[in-house]
Amino acid sequence: MAETTTFTNATQILEPFRGVKKVTIEEYFTSGHRTCQGCESALVMKLMVKAAGPRTIVLGSTGCMYVANTTYYTTPWVVPWMHTQLGSSGSAALGTAAGLKALMRKGKMKAEPINVIAFCGDGGGADMGIGAISATLTHKEYNSLILLYDNESYANTDIQISGMTPFGAHTTFSPPGRAKRIMHTRWKKNMAGMMAAGHPECRYVATVCASYAVEMMNRVRRALTIGGPTFIHSLDPCPKGWDYDPMLSHELGELAIETGLFPLYEVEDGQVRYYGKTKAIVEGRARKPVREYLLKQGRFAHFTEEDLAYFQRKVDAMWQTWEIPAVVPFKRLDATKSALGAT
Amino acid sequence: MAALICEVVYRGIFQKNLAARIARGIVLSARKSGRWGIAFGRYGDSPQRNGIPAKDFAIVADSKEELEQNMARYEPKHTDVTIVLDDTLAKGVESWAWYGLQPINRLTVPHGTVLMTSLQSFDELLKDIHKKDAIYTLALVRARASFSGLWVYREDHTEVRILGALARIAPSFLTLDGVGQAIKEIEWGSDLKVESAKKAYGRIETREVKITEGSAEIPFSFGLPKWWEMREGVTIPAIPVGKPKEGGKGYVPERNPYFKKYTSRTMRPVIDFDKCVKCTLCWIQCPDSCFDVMPDGTYDANMEACCGCGVCEAVCPVEQCITMVNESLFEDNASQWEMWRTDKDRYQAWMAGKIGDKVATVRSHGFRFRGQYEQELKRDLDTGGVEITAGIPGENAQHKTV
Numbered sequence: 001m002a003e004t005t006t007f008t009n010a011t012q013i014l015e016p017f018r019g020v021k022k023v024t025i026e027e028y029f030t031s032g033h034r035t036c037q038g039c040e041s042a043l044v045m046k047l048m049v050k051a052a053g054p055r056t057i058v059l060g061s062t063g064c065m066y067v068a069n070t071t072y073y074t075t076p077w078v079v080p081w082m083h084t085q086l087g088s089s090g091s092a093a094l095g096t097a098a099g100l101k102a103l104m105r106k107g108k109m110k111a112e113p114i115n116v117i118a119f120c121g122d123g124g125g126a127d128m129g130i131g132a133i134s135a136t137l138t139h140k141e142y143n144s145l146i147l148l149y150d151n152e153s154y155a156n157t158d159i160q161i162s163g164m165t166p167f168g169a170h171t172t173f174s175p176p177g178r179a180k181r182i183m184h185t186r187w188k189k190n191m192a193g194m195m196a197a198g199h200p201e202c203r204y205v206a207t208v209c210a211s212y213a214v215e216m217m218n219r220v221r222r223a224l225t226i227g228g229p230t231f232i233h234s235l236d237p238c239p240k241g242w243d244y245d246p247m248l249s250h251e252l253g254e255l256a257i258e259t260g261l262f263p264l265y266e267v268e269d270g271q272v273r274y275y276g277k278t279k280a281i282v283e284g285r286a287r288k289p290v291r292e293y294l295l296k297q298g299r300f301a302h303f304t305e306e307d308l309a310y311f312q313r314k315v316d317a318m319w320q321t322w323e324i325p326a327v328v329p330f331k332r333l334d335a336t337k338s339a340l341g342a343t
Numbered sequence: 344m345a346a347l348i349c350e351v352v353y354r355g356i357f358q359k360n361l362a363a364r365i366a367r368g369i370v371l372s373a374r375k376s377g378r379w380g381i382a383f384g385r386y387g388d389s390p391q392r393n394g395i396p397a398k399d400f401a402i403v404a405d406s407k408e409e410l411e412q413n414m415a416r417y418e419p420k421h422t423d424v425t426i427v428l429d430d431t432l433a434k435g436v437e438s439w440a441w442y443g444l445q446p447i448n449r450l451t452v453p454h455g456t457v458l459m460t461s462l463q464s465f466d467e468l469l470k471d472i473h474k475k476d477a478i479y480t481l482a483l484v485r486a487r488a489s490f491s492g493l494w495v496y497r498e499d500h501t502e503v504r505i506l507g508a509l510a511r512i513a514p515s516f517l518t519l520d521g522v523g524q525a526i527k528e529i530e531w532g533s534d535l536k537v538e539s540a541k542k543a544y545g546r547i548e549t550r551e552v553k554i555t556e557g558s559a560e561i562p563f564s565f566g567l568p569k570w571w572e573m574r575e576g577v578t579i580p581a582i583p584v585g586k587p588k589e590g591g592k593g594y595v596p597e598r599n600p601y602f603k604k605y606t607s608r609t610m611r612p613v614i615d616f617d618k619c620v621k622c623t624l625c626w627i628q629c630p631d632s633c634f635d636v637m638p639d640g641t642y643d644a645n646m647e648a649c650c651g652c653g654v655c656e657a658v659c660p661v662e663q664c665i666t667m668v669n670e671s672l673f674e675d676n677a678s679q680w681e682m683w684r685t686d687k688d689r690y691q692a693w694m695a696g697k698i699g700d701k702v703a704t705v706r707s708h709g710f711r712f713r714g715q716y717e718q719e720l721k722r723d724l725d726t727g728g729v730e731i732t733a734g735i736p737g738e739n740a741q742h743k744t745v
Contacts, residue, residue, distance in 0.1 A: 020623050025594045030582050031632045031648035032599020034439065036356070036393035037607060037708075038652035042630040054584070067390060070579075071440040073568055074601040076632075078582045156390050159493060170494040213627045239393050239652075240356050243492030245709035246393055247653030247667075250628055298495040298710040 009101055009143050012055065012113045014221035020214050024050050028078040034071040038246025040236040040253060041065055041121075041149045043210045048117065048147060049079055051217035052224055056115040057082075057096060061089040061129060063121035064156040065149060086124045089146055090132030093118035093229070097142035115224045116143065122150040122164035126191050133231070137199040140228045145220070148191060148231070151238035159241040163189045167314070168307055169299040171241070176302035187314060192233040193328045196267040204230040206266035211253030215276050219266060226268070235262045243298025252296060260287035261315055263326035272327055282325065290315055346404040346412075347516040348419045349509070350450060352436060353399070353428040354609065355391035357490040357708055361428060362399045364502040364531065369401035369517070371529060372506055376521030378403050379410045385418055388438055394607035394650060394708070396436035403516045422450045424512060426505060429488035430461035431609045431670040433471040435562055440602035443564035446473035448557075453477035456512050456549075460486040460501060463671060465550045470674065474557035482549045484508050488609070490708045497716045499723070500539040503532070507540030508547045519544050565601055592638035598648055604631065605676060608651030609708055610667040613697050616641050616683045616690075618664040625655035625665060637680050646676035666698040673697075 017023050028049035035042040045065055049056060058081045060066045066083050069076055084092035097116045104111040120129050125148040133146050153171055154160040161173040166188050170176055174183035196205040204226045208216040216234070223230035237252040239245070244252060256262040257277045264278040274282045281287055291308045294300040303311075323330045332340075349369060353362040363384075370380035380403040388397035400419055404410040413419070427433065427447055435444040448457050454477070461468060461483050468481065484504050491497040503526050510519040522540055526532040585596035612625075619641045626634040626642045633648035634655070644655070651670065659665040683690040707719070 020627060023623070023627065025636060026584055027596040027632045028584070029632070030585070030596045030598050031645070032440075032582075032602040032604065033631070034392060034395060034602065034604070035630065036395075037650050038393070038654050039630045043628065046630065046632055047627075064390075068392065071602050072442075073573070073577070073579060074440040074599050075579050076582060076599045078584050078597075080581065158390065211628075239709065240391075240493065243494045243710050245653070245707060245711045247657045247708075248711065249630075249652070250654055250658050295713045296711065298492045301495045301710070301713055 009141075009227070010113050011143050011225055011227045012053070012115060014051070014053070014225050016218040016221060017051075017214055023214065023217065024053065026050075026054070028052075028054060028056070030076045030078060032071075032074065033069045033076040035064065035068040036238075036240045036246065038239045038249040039064075039068075040210050040238065040249050041151055042068070044147070044149050044216075044234050044236055045069070045119070047210055047213055047217050048119070048220055051220040052079075052115045052117060054079060055112065056117060057100075059084050059089065059092040059096060059116070059118040061092070061118070061120040061124040062086040062156075063124050064151070065119060065121065067156050084118070087128035088132055089118040089120035089124060089129050090134070090136035093144035093146055094136040094139055094142055097144045101142065113143075115145070117145045117147060117224075119147045119149055121155070122148065122152060123154045123162045126150070126189055127163045133195070134198065137195060137202040137229045137231060140201045140203075142229060143224075143227050145223045145230045145232065147220070148233045149236050150191070150233060151236045151241060152188070153238070153241045155238050155241045164191070167311060168303060170243075170302060171299070181302055181304070182307060190329070192231070192265075192267075195231045195233075197328050200270075201228070202231060203228050204266065204268050206232050207262065207264055208232055208234045209253045209257055209262065209264065210234065210236065211250050211257070212264070212276055215264070222266070222268070241299065243301075244296055248296060252293065255288065255293040255296070258288045259290045259293045259315065260319055260326065261290055261293060263318075265327055267327075272324055278326070281319075287315075287319070345515070346402060346409055347424070347513050348413065348422045349401045349403075349424045349426060350419065350422045351399040351401070351426045351428065352432055352447065353397055354393075354432070354488075354490065355388065355395040355397040356393045356493055358428050359391060359397070359493065360491070360496055361489055361502055362397070365426065365428075365505050366399040366401040368502060368506045368522075368525060368529065369403065369509065371525035372510070372517045372522040373403040374521075375524040376516065376518045378405060378516055379407050380404070381410060381414055392607075394609065396432055396438055396606055419450065421452045423452055423455050424509065425451045425455070425457045426509070427457060427459040428501070428505075429490075429609065430459055430463055430468060430471075431488070432606075433459070433468055434670070435473060435606060437603065437606045440599070441565045441567050444562035444606065446475070446562055448472060448475050448479060451475070451479050454479065456480045456482050458482045458484065458505065458508055458512060460484050460488060460505070462487060467671070469552065469556050470558060471671070472552075472557050473562060474554065474559060475552070476554055478554065479552055480549050481552050482508065482512060482547055484543055484547060490609075491716065492710050495710050495716065497720070499720055500536055503536040503540040504543035507543035510540075511544045511547050563603070588635065588638050590638060594636040596632055596635070598645070603647045604650045605647050608649060608670050610651045610653060611646065611649060611670055611673060612644050612651075612653075612655050612665045613668050613694055614642075614644060614679055615664050615694060616680060617687070618661050620661055620664075622660060624658045624660065628654055628658045630654065641680065643678055643680035646678070663698065668697045668700070672700065
């Protein structure tokens with residue numbers, strides 16, 4: 001009788017870094033990449049592999065972190081890295097994990113836990129690659145992490161709208177004019193919430209921001225330790241597309257969290273856990289007004305008070321009306337609540 | 344039959360719109376002067392990144408035939424006028440890996456002109472600009488480097504001042520009258536800007552540069568891979584993992600040897616190692632991994648890897664421990680930590696000189712808050728600068744409260 005068990009491979013046990021002084025000193029993504037001054041996505045790459053360690057394979061779909069990091073036959077990567085097509089980060093992660101597993105089972109390579117990380121931008125991940133990522137998150141036999149670095153536009157090709165571009169932002173596709181001010185009226189997708197809600201066997205989904213480096217690295221380490229397919233969504237301030245002084249990259253990451261616009265949370269085996277500044281907000285700390293975040297960016301320079309107020313209302317709604325605040329926007333009907341005995 | 348070939352060297356993204364306006368302005372001015380012209384960007388600079396040196400070209404010719412002859416090139420091999428929009432580019436530029444350091448005057452023809460916006464003296468600039476084996480003219484428009492972002496333009500008249508200066512340099516191709524007509528007609532032009540162009544025409548400063556003058560540095564270079572070495576599915580060796588600084592302590596990462604990135608820098612961090620509390624924040628938050636861990640636990644910014652974003656200064660919790668200083672104040676990329684270790688008193692004196700220069704330390708490179716450019720331009724006007732025109736594209740000023 002053929003075996004039908006689905007087993008999960010052993011993973012590397014990566015304990016959380018207990019403080020910034022305990023972080024690995026070695027760099028596995030080093031200098032010499034052609035990114036912008038103050039590029040937070042480059043920082044995400046650096047912290048991601050610092051957290052994962054040397055026994056890691058990184059796969060990158062097309063985007064800034066492909067083009068800038070392989071400038072003309074050179075690389076800043078210390079760990080093995082391979083390019084994959086725009087929409088195929090999910091397929092590449094699954095295929096690599098499956099390939100490694102098969103080679104190890106057949107004795108063609110030493111059996112050991114190897115981290116497989118595929119990264120994608122918001123265009124490659126949230127727009128084009130969402131189907132493949134979704135499929136990968138249902139294959140629970142294969143250990144892989146898909147990291148979405150979200151700079152809220154197609155930044156590599158000079159800032160076109162993606163499904164993750166926030167309401168009203170100035171992009172190549174949405175230049176504000178004198179007759180019509182707001183050219184982009186759609187609200188941003190909720191990727192992490194969607195991935196967590198839609199993939200019951202994916203054991204770990206988290207949101208991170210590189211402004212909080214240690215917390216970000218510990219989420220990567222947890223995702224790699226827990227096994228199976230996992231997903232992390234990182235918000236990366238982009239000095240090129242958001243139009244701000246590169247010096248403000250770190251501060252804008254913090255403001256995105258403190259205004260409540262981008263919540264930091266992890267969903268482990270179905271349990272939602274807020275962390276960092278977001279936890280403080282959940283526990284009652286006041287959110288900063290979003291205007292503090294918006295008015296530091298040239299892409300919102302055309303906003304009027306009316307637009308700022310609309311943006312604030314949308315963020316308030318995330319916290320006040322969503323069933324799980326800032327994570328998933330479902331609302332239970334009162335009838336359902338009483339039928340289920342919930343209060 | 345003659346042609347005028349111009350290159351506009353600028354900081355990627357920060358000056359993208361500025362350079363495009365200048366290149367287009369040259370062509371339109373040429374039409375108004377009875378000549379033909381074309382403007383185009385260097386294909387190889389795309390995708391542009393903040394701060395990475397990039398180029399636009401503008402060619403003006405007497406006839407259409409001659410213009411077509413000049414268009415049948417991927418990019419010009421030599422230029423009559425090299426327009427430089429930021430004086431820290433004088434140290435040379437590097438756009439991609441394998442490219443090496445290209446002197447700013449490399450394409451300039453003998454007896455050609457390098458036209459630069461700068462507040463520095465000729466002698467200070469010639470410490471940075473590499474020697475050239477031919478005579479050329481260095482021409483200066485007195486202005487701070489005009490930096491903005493992709494979406495909010497800084498209306499400080501730099502584009503028209505360059506056009507006015509160019510009319511003085513190449514009067515047989517661009518007449519001042521033609522420049523004025525073009526500026527009036529263009530959507531971003533105004534009568535005030537025509538005045539600015541005329542003033543720049545009158546105020547341009549020039550000096551002939553001899554072959555003995557300039558920096559004697561040999562620019563770093565690499566051998567490019569040959570076409571038969573470029574194959575599909577090619578594998579590139581990874582970077583080794585790095586090693587301790589000395590005596591088993593500290594850590595220095597290996598770096599991509601073919602791309603150094605420091606020509607993207609307009610400011611550099613100056614570090615007070617005596618004040619450092621070893622909190623690690625600059626090291627962990629640097630997107631370019633430019634901080635080396637020293638044996639004593641402090642962090643030294645590697646000046647070949649640093650691109651000057653300023654995140655380290657922003658995250659440093661100690662006041663005046665890391666200060667960003669204008670790149671033009673420095674002669675080389677030597678290690679600050681080694682200088683500090685050798686002679687702490689001398690280092691403190693050196694550092695005080697750099698960070699004490701308030702004119703040089705204040706160097707904004709982009710949008711920090713809404714209304715910033717208007718404030719800065721008003722301050723400039725109060726100290727004798729140009730008058731500003733309203734100018735955020737697409738802005739509905741009447742609905743706005745800053």
